[in-house]
Amino acid sequence: MSFTIAVVGPSDATVEQLTAAEEVGRLLAAAGHTVVTGGLGGVMQAASRGAAIGDGLVIGILPGADRGEANPFVSVAIATGLGELRNGLVVRCADAVIAVGAGWGTLSEVALAMKAGKPVVLLDTGDLPAGPVVATSSRQAVDLAVGLAAG
Amino acid sequence: MSFTIAVVGPSDATVEQLTAAEEVGRLLAAAGHTVVTGGLGGVMQAASRGAAIGDGLVIGILPGADRGEANPFVSVAIATGLGELRNGLVVRCADAVIAVGAGWGTLSEVALAMKAGKPVVLLDTGDLPAGPVVATSSRQAVDLAVGLAAG
Amino acid sequence: MSFTIAVVGPSDATVEQLTAAEEVGRLLAAAGHTVVTGGLGGVMQAASRGAAIGDGLVIGILPGADRGEANPFVSVAIATGLGELRNGLVVRCADAVIAVGAGWGTLSEVALAMKAGKPVVLLDTGDLPAGPVVATSSRQAVDLAVGLAAG
Amino acid sequence: MSFTIAVVGPSDATVEQLTAAEEVGRLLAAAGHTVVTGGLGGVMQAASRGAAIGDGLVIGILPGADRGEANPFVSVAIATGLGELRNGLVVRCADAVIAVGAGWGTLSEVALAMKAGKPVVLLDTGDLPAGPVVATSSRQAVDLAVGLAAG
Helix, strand or coil: CCCEEEEECCCCCCHHHHHHHHHHHHHHHHCCCEEEECCCCCHHHHHHHHHHHCCCCEEEEECCCCHHHCCCCCCEEEECCCHHHHHHHHHHCCCEEEEECCCHHHHHHHHHHHHCCCCEEEECCCCCCCCCEEECCHHHHHHHHHHHHCC | CCCEEEEECCCCCCHHHHHHHHHHHHHHHHCCCEEEECCCCCHHHHHHHHHHHCCCCEEEEECCCCHHHCCCCCCEEEECCCHHHHHHHHHHCCCEEEEECCCHHHHHHHHHHHHCCCCEEEECCCCCCCCCEEECCHHHHHHHHHHHHCC | CCCEEEEECCCCCCHHHHHHHHHHHHHHHHCCCEEEECCCCCHHHHHHHHHHHCCCCEEEEECCCCHHHCCCCCCEEEECCCHHHHHHHHHHCCCEEEEECCCHHHHHHHHHHHHCCCCEEEECCCCCCCCCEEECCHHHHHHHHHHHHCC | CCCEEEEECCCCCCHHHHHHHHHHHHHHHHCCCEEEECCCCCHHHHHHHHHHHCCCCEEEEECCCCHHHCCCCCCEEEECCCHHHHHHHHHHCCCEEEEECCCHHHHHHHHHHHHCCCCEEEECCCCCCCCCEEECCHHHHHHHHHHHHCC
């Protein structure tokens, strides 16, 4: 049985993450599965490259409206013009999600997949990126949010 | 100066979270800020209620195509029909985001806001929901993802 | 009973269309209805201005991700970052659509509203803009499309 | 040079339109072009069938969130969950658009393509579907829209 598996991860990745993503793409293609990614560089390109080497189908769901943004290993580029909202489409296209590494874009895909009840597997996600501010009361939360909004 | 602040959080929330969200809404409205939420129940409704009591403007960006889904404290309901992709619109509409509690939908909003460079403040987020599976090798990640996709 | 009525039309409009759109906005607000538009200039701004003068609520669903693009008569600006796909959201937000003038963006809103089964009223639409190429055979259609795609 | 050409048209089509759409798909595939459609039946399926017979790549951009909705000749199904807003994605994915037949969904694609400056070729579009109501004054437009909104 053949599935469509999303491989998600940051553009800015470590060598280990790139190596892992390429191997994930290669293994998926070897088993006859389709790979879907966000279509850009880093982990997305490495997974695409692995799948392309394995002669697999690679769908790239791009944030911009220009197919030319796709990495060269994408076989079908979908130029959405939706910006980061395309992360939700990557997830909707997939039967399961493999996250290699972690950035905020990647985490949004993990969260949207979990919300949609789709299986998610994390690989080498390392530490979470430096995060949001934590408040301990409603008033502090409002003061912080308004202060930060004001720049 | 008046801002639009998103208050995000789960439909299924604790009493403490609902109390906090209502107070956040009330404080924001009292200071003249607009509140934007996902328009449904739980934290979304509590924040809307607080803002409405304070005579504030409450925008509800709904996942469905029917404005009737909005909680009764929403002053302007936007029925998107985008499903969870509307989470990205909630974030785009906001100058800053306050998350009260945490669920996967809420975390997708936090992640999308961080990705977009918008300030995020966390309040009473508690433990993360039970999470994705962790793999320690590419092969294990692929085996887990395909196995889970197969149900 | 109060409704949300979309007033759609081109940025580049005639004086008659601008006058009509402003009057439409004014009449809708006077009757207690909410006006929703695409939030930009021309017919969108004229309808917003009419409604604002009548103290009505004006929702502007913007194509870009920056609320600052909204015309000054919009009371609630939703910055979607969806480009022309936001036309579908304008229609989804409305109980009925009034088109003043016609351009391709406006016609997409008319068509999406008709497809969604929402009432559409046309006012001063004049001639359709210069249009698509017409083919009389499958081969000619393909030759024309490929030739035009090649620029 | 290879292009991606959208073939758009109604689910409910005449025999002549289905025959034409299948031939359009066959000719596009024979020349090495990719066909993108809305992924469902009628003209969409006929064009997909023609392209598939010609061993071409067929992308189906579906309105729903379930890939299973795609007609059997789609090689890559993108399940968007965007409803009719996916019409804009079909257009964004294409270098040119061929419309076979005409319905309101099809017309929205034609209008969005023209708005985006993409070439559009019409084939056997026949008469426009029964249309919107025409008003001759602002007051009449408002009365009609509100009356129709009230059902």
